Amino acid sequence: MGRADPGAVRWTNKLDDLLLDEELDAVAFASTELAGGGRAHAALASDKHVLVQGPVAFTSAESDELVGLAERRGRRLLTHSPALLRPGVLRLHRLLDRGVLGDVYYVHASRAARREGDGPDVLWDLGIETVALVLDLLGDQPVEAVARGESYLGLDRPDVVVASLGFATGIRVYLHLSRLDGETAERLSIVGSEATAVLDASEQQRGLSLYPKRQAPGMFDELALDPGGHIRFSLPEDDSTRLGCARFLAAVRSPGDLQNARKASATIAVVEALGLSCAGNGAPETIAPGTELPDQNVIAFRS
Structure with missing residues (x-):
């Protein structure tokens, strides 16, 4: 999510390209595996907001470390679990x-x-x-x-x-x-x-x-x-993906706490x-x- 021309789409297969892009505000990882290996940590350390689909990490210790880093850097760290946003759950x-x-x-x-x-x-x-x-x-x-x-x-x-x-x-x-x-x-x-x-x-x-x-x-x-x-x-059609993205964007655009990430660590x-x-x-x-x-x-x- 950057501040450049919203109609322009740039492609890369290197995470470093994203982390070094000063116009990029946030990085989303499609799974816990992709966020692992220090990648979510590197994104937060590069002052990017981070969204992870699924648990933010594989251990509570690693998750707590990411929450602490996000707090120190003033970034948002959110986990997206589609099951929590299904129409029946809401x-x-x-x-x-x-x-x-x-x-x-x-x-x-x-x-x-x-x-x-x-x-x-x-x-x-x-x-x-x-x-x-x-x-x-x-x-x-x-x-x-x-x-x-x-x-x-x-x-x-x-x-x-x-x-x-x-x-x-x-x-x-x-x-x-x-x-x-x-x-x-x-x-x-x-x-x-x-x-x-x-x-x-x-x-x-x-x-x-x-x-x-x-x-x-x-x-x-x-x-x-x-x-x-x-x-x-x-119940209406499942709209959990859109709702999850909207919640992440709202968190990025407004001051807030890290309760979502802390609850994920508790889980x-x-x-x-x-x-x-x-x-x-x-x-x-x-x-x-x-x-x-x-x-x-x-x-x-x-x-």
């Missing part, structure tokens, strides 16, 4: 903000994808985006991680992981991740005192449904629901804690406090 955020679900009791998230042969680590491959989504929706960070895994293919890492995250509010998140299932599936349920929301991101069943509880006072009285009925929301730290618990055969791992989020982002408590 609608679910609005339901939570309005208190439609009531007090959140627990969250259940499952994700499965067929991976042939010696594929990537299931926690990193499937867990990182799932954890990021849960933390984004709850607006909070867990204090404890517990995970157990099974390796059915004889690899040195699990193919299936069952895990849970405990929060200081009493909310608990249950995770099920598998790289052996025959089909790709992604489903998240948030169970509250007044309603349960179910977000299905599977290719064949994309949508968001709301299941009100009959004892919920007043909120759904105007809806003629049959016993056990539910509300299924009509990596949670996945690392799950990995340690899994390696320890389910021993609980305490998660150190990370970024403090604004009070209005904490959506529910359970006594």
Whole structure:
């Protein structure tokens, strides 16, 4: 993103050409792999704003280092996860903000994808985006991680992981991740005192449904629901890429903090804690406090 003629497009296959261009304000990396190898670090050190699709780094230590560098250089560092900007997720955020679900009791998230042969680590491959989504929706960070895994293919890492995250509010998140299932599936349920929301991101069943509880006072009285009925929301087309780019441009053009990048670092730290618990055969791992989020982002408590 430069200040030269907006109609002119220049091409290069050398990162140094971008970093030495004083008219260039920002560099976007299409994956964590491309941002690695010191490239994101070099971009920030060259006073470029940086956008990374996916986690900003492969370890929380490296991510924290990038956040610190961005803060010292006065640059913006953002991570773009399309899953956080899907229409169903944005609608679910609005339901939570309005208190439609009531007090959140627990969250259940499952994700499965067929991976042939010696594929990537299931926690990193499937867990990182799932954890990021849960933390984004709850607006909070867990204090404890517990995970157990099974390796059915004889690899040195699990193919299936069952895990849970405990929060200081009493909310608990249950995770099920598998790289052996025959089909790709992604489903998240948030169970509250007044309603349960179910977000299905599977290719064949994309949508968001709301299941009100009959004892919920007043909120759904105007809806003629049959016993056990539910509300299924009509969602617009996925516009997550445009929204992610717009958010990055807005951050570059206006003063702001690095909360997005710090939350991304916290997500990596949670996945690392799950990995340690899994390696320890389910021993609980305490998660150190990370970024403090604004009070209005904490959506529910359970006594």
